[in-house]
Amino acid sequence: MHSPSQIKAHYNFTNADAANLKRLAPIMERHRDEFVIEFYDYVKHFEEANKFLKDDATIKRHQDALKIWFMDLFNGEYGDAYYKGLEKVGLAHVKINLHAHYVNAAFHFVKAFAQGIIRREIGDREDGVALGRSVEKILDINLDVFTSSYIEEEKKVFVSLKVESYLIQMANRFSHGLNIILVMGLVILGILGIGLFVYDLLHILDGEIEKGLLSTLGSLLMLWVVIELMDTEIKHLKGGKFAVKVFVSVALVAMIRKILIASLKSGAVEAQLSLIAAVAVLGFIYWLISKTESAH
Numbered sequence: 001m002h003s004p005s006q007i008k009a010h011y012n013f014t015n016a017d018a019a020n021l022k023r024l025a026p027i028m029e030r031h032r033d034e035f036v037i038e039f040y041d042y043v044k045h046f047e048e049a050n051k052f053l054k055d056d057a058t059i060k061r062h063q064d065a066l067k068i069w070f071m072d073l074f075n076g077e078y079g080d081a082y083y084k085g086l087e088k089v090g091l092a093h094v095k096i097n098l099h100a101h102y103v104n105a106a107f108h109f110v111k112a113f114a115q116g117i118i119r120r121e122i123g124d125r126e127d128g129v130a131l132g133r134s135v136e137k138i139l140d141i142n143l144d145v146f147t148s149s150y151i152e153e154e155k156k157v158f159v160s161l162k163v164e165s166y167l168i169q170m171a172n173r174f175s176h177g178l179n180i181i182l183v184m185g186l187v188i189l190g191i192l193g194i195g196l197f198v199y200d201l202l203h204i205l206d207g208e209i210e211k212g213l214l215s216t217l218g219s220l221l222m223l224w225v226v227i228e229l230m231d232t233e234i235k236h237l238k239g240g241k242f243a244v245k246v247f248v249s250v251a252l253v254a255m256i257r258k259i260l261i262a263s264l265k266s267g268a269v270e271a272q273l274s275l276i277a278a279v280a281v282l283g284f285i286y287w288l289i290s291k292t293e294s295a296h
């Protein structure tokens, strides 16, 4: 990490720049609220904006923080405390996993906005150009500190970056391979399930009709489980999030099938009661998961 004075030197940021920015403070103050509104108009088109700026409370916090950040650009004081503050903001974005690309793109807007104000408000062209240059320097410095947070975060290495990224890549590939094997296994199970269902259907009239019907229903339920699992796995492969719900539903179906079979045997009332209790518990868990999922 570079020191504040090194950074300033590398961007040729002088006391004259600091004075220029301070001069702009009262002008920018008048456009502070407009800045936040236009900033939001700009970033709301980013694909993932909703994911990060997810509720009114977060948006309000961000907008307030943005106003302070914007005005601090024209504070005239760019010492250690200023850089510490910038590092904190940079880290805040790294921590929420916001891609650096979006921060860069947002800076593109800020630059254009600030230059637009200068063009409108500063009559003297030469003066405007000088002020614009100072704004550009402080914004470049800001972006530099913000992006350094990302790089610092990425630098965490255990043995060697090359070995580690190779290992991660291999592990990724391996897990993808396992997933593909899982899908193939599910396809085979699906085919077997169809076979069993057809077999049951053909033998429905062979013995007791009730027994035949129930075992056909059982094989249909198993087929449904395979479909559900395959659906979840495909969604997972396409980058969807992991669904716990499907495992509970598989357990539920297995229990229901057991009840169907147990209901054929007379005298197994106790066994049936414990199965019914298990279904009730699983059903409750299933309901809880559905409820929390729909709340998100």
Ligand code: HEM
Residues within 6 Å of the ligand: 043, 046, 048, 049, 052, 053, 058, 061, 062, 065, 066, 069, 088, 089, 092, 093, 096, 098, 102, 103, 106, 107, 110
């Ligand atoms: C010029 C670019 C940006 C600036 C100057 C900026 C400024 C800030 C500041 C000052 C904070 C508060 C940091 C702290 O807690 O100490 C913050 C947090 C945050 N920023 Fe940004 N931001 C920028 C771009 C973005 C973009 C493009 C997004 C999303 C699309 C975003 C999303 C967030 C979120 C979600 C937080 C955390 C808010 C919270 O939960 O309190 N920011 N940002």
